[in-house]
Amino acid sequence: MTPITEVEGRRLPLSNLDKVLYPATGFTKAEVLHYYASTAEALLPHLRDRPVSFLRYPDGPDGQQFFAKNVPPGTPDWVHTAEVPRSEGGVRQILVQDLPSLMWAANLVTEFHVPQWRAGTPAQADRMVFDLDPGRPATVVECCRAARWLRERLTADGFHVYAKTSGSKGLHLLVPLEPTPSERVTAYAKELAVEAERELPALVVHRMTRSLRPGKVFVDFSQNAAAKTTAAPYTLRARPEPTVSAPVTWAEVEGCEEPGQLALAADDIAPRLRRHGDLLAPLLDPDLAQPLPARAGR
Incomplete structure (x- = not known):
């Protein structure tokens, strides 16, 4: 059974907590989530209002990696999104505005990449x-x-x-x-x-x-x-x-x-x-x- 935790009133399923994501050190997915929870106060202001692109590596850095900008299927309705203009037409992207959305995104096992502008003032x-x-x-x-x-x-x-x-x-x-x-x-x-x-x-x-x-x-x-985007602080x-x-x-x-x-x-x-x-x-x-x-x- 997938564990459920509550973060600021939001219920989050957290999967595969014992999975080793960094084999060189034995660093697990639970430790990844703990890292993001413990650094959220510093991290969140640098993500807030910036459309996030994800470099996902759900099986660790030696497994498949893929870059995702669109809102992933199954995204909770309480996660904020923003319409982002593109040359091929607008797309919706995630905004990581608070601790629940940060922990939801971290559970996907991802690097966070952001542009140099905010959602309200693209480019x-x-x-x-x-x-x-x-x-x-x-x-x-x-x-x-x-x-x-x-x-x-x-x-x-x-x-x-x-x-x-x-x-x-x-x-x-x-x-x-x-x-x-x-x-x-x-x-x-x-x-x-x-x-x-x-x-x-x-x-x-x-x-x-x-x-x-x-x-x-x-x-x-x-x-x-x-x-373009850059790895977030x-x-x-x-x-x-x-x-x-x-x-x-x-x-x-x-x-x-x-x-x-x-x-x-x-x-x-x-x-x-x-x-x-x-x-x-x-x-x-x-x-x-x-x-x-x-x-x-x-």
Whole structure:
């Protein structure tokens, strides 16, 4: 019999709690659900009002993985959804607005991916993202070097810049913005990626071409496009171990000298939240949101 639990008045069936989802560590589905319940206070504000795309891996990272944007069959009627415009026509997507909907979605075993805009203002980005992806033999150490340059450059344009691990090999930089058309944000982010490659040609590449990337950091600016999404803060990733896309301090970025130094797993997050709080909370502060420079993205 599938266990039923009650979360804030909503009855949820939770299945296969003993199933090992991360064989490298023995991390079970029950532990996945516990992780999301214990980090919900920090996670939910970063999901709220953003249409969620799911990368599902119900049999663990070694099993089948599939990306889903449409509302899944069997979604409870109390889970919020939003109509999202697409070039091929509108679709409905999930909004994870509260703890019950978070736990319902977590029971599907998924990574959470979100756009840089909110459901009420599609294609009006309220944050900018740079995805720093190392090409072997480069590692997160090289990503941190590129991140320091980008932070300095963005700060010169008046922005506040925050960092999180990707939960995989790289690093994400996030910048709070006054709502701005996504195409302008993408154009500005591309300008900075091109500039970074020009200034750091031995370290950075701004094009996705695989042959250009070995030993360098690909500065992916494209996730600012309205149709693109990025791994949400605090989401678990479908990796061999239960790694998390987790915020890090700039002191940690500046002190990164070993490839595994910024690898953060589910068990690391609660102590970090007690020590630092949510390092990405400033992303949600409208007083820190800045406009793009007038020249940018024109």
